[in-house]
Amino acid sequence: MSALCTRRIVNTPLCTRCQQANETPLHATYWCPSSVAVLEKVSFFSKLGHGAWGSFVDDEVCFLIVLLWLNWKERNAVQHGEQVKPTMVIYEMGLSIWESIKHARGRNHEGQVDDCIIAGNDVHWAPPPGGSLKLNYDASVAANGEQVGIGSVCRDSDGNMVAAMGERVAGRLKPCAAELFSVMRGVEWAMERGWTGLVVETDCLEAVRMVNGSDECLASEGTIVERIREILGALDIHNIQYVPREANMAAHAVAGVVARGNGRSSWLGVGPSWLMDVIGNDGPVTGYFYREESGEFLSTTGHSHVL
Structure with a gap:
């Protein structure tokens, strides 16, 4: 956002959601208080705080990626004038998407995902x-x-x-x-x-x-x-x-x-x-x-x- 502000594409380098710090991709997805409020709802949030990346299991990493993507998606939505979504709505969206991914994964070993043929x-x-x-x-x-x-x-x-x-x-x-x-x-x-x-x-x-x-x-x-x-x-x-x-x-x-x-x-x-x-x-x-x-x-x- 700072680069866009320098080029006068936007008026301020501040984060679109919190208006408290200059926005970077890491801030928008992870450090922004609005993003943290979403991430706090996962059971492995304490691992994030302690930087214990080596203790993450695959499912936790994948779910984290989904939530980081949703935080970035919400940032873009707010940037383009949409109404701010409640934290719980964003988290439940992530949970539902992750459940769908796990369901698809569970069927991959049979060579079929939902109703399409994979050869x-x-x-x-x-x-x-x-x-x-x-x-x-x-x-x-x-x-x-x-x-x-x-x-x-x-x-x-x-x-x-x-x-x-x-x-x-x-x-x-x-x-x-x-x-x-x-x-x-x-x-x-x-x-x-x-x-x-x-x-x-x-x-x-x-x-x-x-x-x-x-x-x-x-x-x-x-x-x-x-x-x-x-x-x-x-x-x-x-x-x-x-x-x-x-x-x-x-x-x-x-x-x-x-x-x-x-x-x-x-x-x-x-x-x-x-x-x-x-x-x-x-x-x-x-x-x-x-x-x-x-x-x-x-x-x-x-x-x-x-x-």
């Missing part, structure tokens, strides 16, 4: 149980930061695309808020289509944690989270699942393309070639062809439409 270092989208559908969501912020693209892709147990939807949203959104907004718009879309009992996936672990939590969400994205929970209940969906980006590439592709476009696009049964290529890398898809005179991608099961 060596190659991660792919995995089909849902027979007769059911899977919805994947993602968000992408445009390079200028002024608009967000959100993408939703629905596929069946054979890997075929049932439908896809993309929409560009004007305005600045934080990454997590953008991801949550994509889930909200996606489940609203699913409700419009009359789908129920779906498998829902996103590659944002924080969004998964917030939606699947049982307590009222006190974060700034709380309104979106509560709306998602409401719709999930109506669709008889009990939770959403986290998958790595590599298992969410179709929705990621849609979000990235619409972030640079206009309006809303939707496709039934088959999509444009760039989307079908991504889906084709994951498994069997509906056959399609291109009709040159109209610019439409067609199949016996669907059509492409841009609104």
